[in-house]
Structure formats: C-alpha cells, structure tokens
Amino acid sequence: MRLPSFFSKKRGERRTGLPAWGSLGEALYYAVLLAAGLVIGGLMLTGVAVPEWRINNRFVEVSGRLVGKGVARHTTVDLFGARRQAWRPAVLVEYPVNGELVQSWNTAGLAETSSRREVAVGLLAEQELGQTVPCWYDPDQVTTVVLKRGYSWWFWLLTLLLPGALVAFGGSGLLHAAGGWGRSEERQAAEVWAVLQRLARPLAEADGYPTIPACDNLVNSPGTVLRFRLPTESPEAWTVLGSGLFAGLWNAVVVVLAIGAGFDVAGGRIDWWLLGLLAPFSLVGLLAIWLFLRRVLLVTAIGPSHLEISDHPLRPGGCYDVLLSQAGSVAFRRLELVLELEEQATYRQGTDVRTERQVVWREVVRRWNRVEPLPGTPFEAEVQVRVPLRAMHSFHSTHNAVSWRLVLRGQPERWPALVRVFPVVIFPASEAVAAGASPAVSHKRHEVAS
Amino acid sequence: MNGSRHASAQRLSSPLPTPQVTVTFRSDGNLYIPGERLLARYRVEGVDETLVTAVERSVAWYSEGKGEEDLGVVFFDRSVAGRQVSDEQVGWQPLTGTISIRLPLCPLSYEGLIVKIRWCVRLRLFFVGGRDFVSEHIFFLGDIPVARPPEPVAS
Numbered sequence: 350m351r352l353p354s355f356f357s358k359k360r361g362e363r364r365t366g367l368p369a370w371g372s373l374g375e376a377l378y379y380a381v382l383l384a385a386g387l388v389i390g391g392l393m394l395t396g397v398a399v400p401e402w403r404i405n406n407r408f409v410e411v412s413g414r415l416v417g418k419g420v421a422r423h424t425t426v427d428l429f430g431a432r433r434q435a436w437r438p439a440v441l442v443e444y445p446v447n448g449e450l451v452q453s454w455n456t457a458g459l460a461e462t463s464s465r466r467e468v469a470v471g472l473l474a475e476q477e478l479g480q481t482v483p484c485w486y487d488p489d490q491v492t493t494v495v496l497k498r499g500y501s502w503w504f505w506l507l508t509l510l511l512p513g514a515l516v517a518f519g520g521s522g523l524l525h526a527a528g529g530w531g532r533s534e535e536r537q538a539a540e541v542w543a544v545l546q547r548l549a550r551p552l553a554e555a556d557g558y559p560t561i562p563a564c565d566n567l568v569n570s571p572g573t574v575l576r577f578r579l580p581t582e583s584p585e586a587w588t589v590l591g592s593g594l595f596a597g598l599w600n601a602v603v604v605v606l607a608i609g610a611g612f613d614v615a616g617g618r619i620d621w622w623l624l625g626l627l628a629p630f631s632l633v634g635l636l637a638i639w640l641f642l643r644r645v646l647l648v649t650a651i652g653p654s655h656l657e658i659s660d661h662p663l664r665p666g667g668c669y670d671v672l673l674s675q676a677g678s679v680a681f682r683r684l685e686l687v688l689e690l691e692e693q694a695t696y697r698q699g700t701d702v703r704t705e706r707q708v709v710w711r712e713v714v715r716r717w718n719r720v721e722p723l724p725g726t727p728f729e730a731e732v733q734v735r736v737p738l739r740a741m742h743s744f745h746s747t748h749n750a751v752s753w754r755l756v757l758r759g760q761p762e763r764w765p766a767l768v769r770v771f772p773v774v775i776f777p778a779s780e781a782v783a784a785g786a787s788p789a790v791s792h793k794r795h796e797v798a799s
Numbered sequence: 800m801n802g803s804r805h806a807s808a809q810r811l812s813s814p815l816p817t818p819q820v821t822v823t824f825r826s827d828g829n830l831y832i833p834g835e836r837l838l839a840r841y842r843v844e845g846v847d848e849t850l851v852t853a854v855e856r857s858v859a860w861y862s863e864g865k866g867e868e869d870l871g872v873v874f875f876d877r878s879v880a881g882r883q884v885s886d887e888q889v890g891w892q893p894l895t896g897t898i899s900i901r902l903p904l905c906p907l908s909y910e911g912l913i914v915k916i917r918w919c920v921r922l923r924l925f926f927v928g929g930r931d932f933v934s935e936h937i938f939f940l941g942d943i944p945v946a947r948p949p950e951p952v953a954s
Contacts, residue, residue: 538859538875558905693866697867705865707948711949742905747867749867751911
C-alpha cells in the first residue's frame, strides 16, 4: 500500500501530487492556531474579564464597616515537596444586605502577597477598626465583597492582543486554506487577480502596462530648464534621520538617569552603580550627537543635487537630455552620473524577510574630474542619456523588482563619498523600435508582414 | 536556449497511466512580440480520458531566482468532465485543444541574475482520486538579452 504524498514533487517542468492533502495540512495548522486563540481567549474572559466586568457593573454598592483584621496565610508545595508560605493582610467587613448585616473577609485590593509575615502585619496598621469603607457585594452571592473597583487594563489588553492575534491569524489562514481547497495555484492566482482588479491594485501600476510601476510621482514636478525634475532617493537623508533618532533617544535615557542620580546626590545618597553606568552612557550619547551633527554638516555643506530630464517615462533606444545641478561650496575630486539597472528580490529566511539587491547593468553617462564650484553658483552640466535598445523595462511584483535609476556619485575633497539616487521608469519599446532592436524579433516582424 | 519542453513519461503513485503532454507553439523559437496573439496546440497522450475529471489550461508568467515566486495568470480556463465551461469547447475533449490569447505588453521574459521572469503555458490534469498532473511549456515574450554582472565601480 502506498501512502499519499502530502506535498507536490517537482521533476523538471512536471509536478504531480494530491493538492487536497496539502490544503488539509495547511487547514489543520491554522485550525489549531484558531482553536488555541479561542481557548486562551475564553479562559481569559471567564477568569478575569467577566468577573471584573461583573464587579464594575453588577455588584451592589453599600457602606461597610471594618470589624476585624488579620493576615491570610497561603501555603504552597513546590515540585520538590518543599512548603512555602505567603502572607496577605485581610479585613473583616460588615455591610447591610436587605436589612441584615453580613460579615465577610476580604483580601483583594489591600496589598500584594508577601513572603514575610511582618510585612503583611505592618500593612494592617493602616486599617483602623470601626472605620467606614465603601464596598460592593455580589447580589448572587452576598458574602462576596470587594473594597475596590476598576479594570486591569493591561490584562484586558492581553486578552485582546494575544488570543486576538491567534484568532485573526488562524481564522484568516483557515479561510485562505478553505478558499484554496482543491484549487490549483493558477486558479487561485486568476481568481485573486480578478478580485484585486475589481477592488484595488496592490501595487500602483502604469495603465495598460501590468507590472510596470506607475511613474506619477516622477512627473509631478516640472523642471526649470527641462520638462521634469526627478525626485531623489538619497540614502544620506535616511542616515541623518536614523542617527538623529538614535542620538535623541539615547540622550533622553541619559538625561533621565542623570536626573535620578542628581536627586540621589542632593539627598545625600550616592548610588555608585548608577554613577558608574552614567559615565559610559554619557560618552556614547556625546558620540551619537557628534555623529549626527557631522552628518547634518555633510549634507548641508555638500548641498542639494537636482536632476532634470527632457521626458519621462523612458523608452528603450530613446535619447534624453538631463540637466545636473550640484549646489554647495564643496569641491569634488570626481563626480559622475551613472545609469544603472538594479534587481531586487525579497525572500524569507527562517522567520526573517530579507531583500537582496544587485546591480546588473551600469553605464557611466558622464564623468567630471576636479569640479571646483564658483561661490554662490551651483555646478551645472547638461548631458544626454541613451537607454539601450534592448533594455529590460522597469518591473515590480510582490517579491521581485527590476528598477532603473540615475545615480550621482561624487568624491569630495575632504568629505565621505556622495551617493544620490534618482529613480526612473522605463517602459517597453514601442513595436516599431522593438522590430529593429532584435534580430530575432526583426525577422519575426518580417514574416508577419509578408 | 530552447524553451520548448516536452513532457516524458512519469509514473503516478496511483495506478494511473502516465500522461505525455505535447504543446506546439505557432511561433519560431517560441518567441512572441508583446501584444501578439499566442496560438498553442496541446495534446495529451498515454492517458484514458475517462480517468480525467478536470483540465485547467493557463497562460502565466512567474518569477524565478532568489526572491519568493510571484505568479501572474493572463489566461485561465477550467473544464470539468460532464460540464461544458468554455464556449469554444464542444463536448468533453480534455486531451486535445488549442489556446489562443492576445499576449500583454509586459512583463517581458527576462533572464537576470537574481530575478528571472518566465512565460509558460500550463496544462493541469485532475484525475479520479484527486491526484493532479501539471505540464509546463516555456515560451518567450520579447527578446531581452541575458543580464550579466557589471564591472565593479572604479574607486
């Protein structure tokens, strides 16, 4: 007897399998998660949430009197048989219920359980016999009484978050598994695509060109000389933002520690551990501020880079005028404008999602040596960018992308290297251009025409 | 690189016969121009059509390489035994047929370093008992040259 194969096996271009078994395994996995979420949620609701809700909404408020006090002992036996005792202050409350006085011991809300009896006894000193206290009793069981009301918000949050996440993850996965039951990946893709077409596009695409990113954001800024001004994706800006955030957060922690240490010293108490911790923390904080200021200085001193282009989106075989403007007073040993094609692949590695990038084509549009800007005048140069005749078009899907970009690289005299990226979008060649671009396609065109 | 792939015999775990799928493209080198009409004829041999419960025919692109696979289906048709789904299908003839669609303008077939885009015609047969068999036949949309790693940037 042969057992059914749970997973498809891939052999060359043909795969065989029992798709229902795969769907069943997936459904079972998500069903377990959903059940776990429901069980944990149910336990939390019945154990904490519902009693708390009843106390705050169903219990009857009366004015009670403290008529006795003592300590409640709680004895536990651990795995090795050792007995441990814990103590908690308790008060005897007397309160009226339907004209009759009821007495009940209460420990809730007085203090936490302590392993030391004297601590619990000490806490009882705050309670005076005969004093009047507000209390709330359970109308269904009148001996159940509490001296405090309110909600444990963190517990409610846990009740919602932990089981809620399990229910959401398990439920959505179960629905997905049920939706894919017995359906091939092509059928699912076709149906999902049809739904997405009706509802919304997951990725902004150019009209009529599926999988090509929309370039609306690249053509909404007119240039001063040429038609469009390209936006920049400067890694420097993110570096400045990141280093600024780090410096701010780190130094906030240092300030809090320093204030605490200052109060201690003012009160005549010196916490050497805190002071010892403060010294290296302060050094790191100062270093972070210095690095942040240096990066800000670098960005502002080098000055902004602008790129204008005569048309957009680009087409294979097309030739475009590009105007480069580099402001600032920094001299460059070398400055170059490069057209690059970069591939980007996103994949899972364990529980991590990683993205790998690789430049697969690069052409220097123009290189300038010894760039010395005049005071108050940006360095400007107009060049022509030619897109290769058989260039791949821009492409993006959920996990993969092929992106074109103009990259400005510079090596300033006394500063770190400059890299500024200007994304561009390349559409496929028009049919007429494509026909002349490739010998194979050209031959094919000829055949079709004849 | 020859994109035509012909299925050879393969034994299924159940005592089903081994399908042999042949897809013939009406194009030299299986190369298509964006927007051109794809015409492909398929034929399945070596299987009893009474054991086939459903046939799915699709034209799709998918990504290969380092990233997770993305799949885009531009044509999908499912026909079930005893039920006529497609207008062009007359009766139940699961083992022969023609696929004819106008191809989109993109994405073009692409052989990159960590991203590859492939176009294919897929024929998926479902048999009695739930087992399926898929046969995939590559064709090319456009004629983009194979990517090669560029020379490192001069320092």
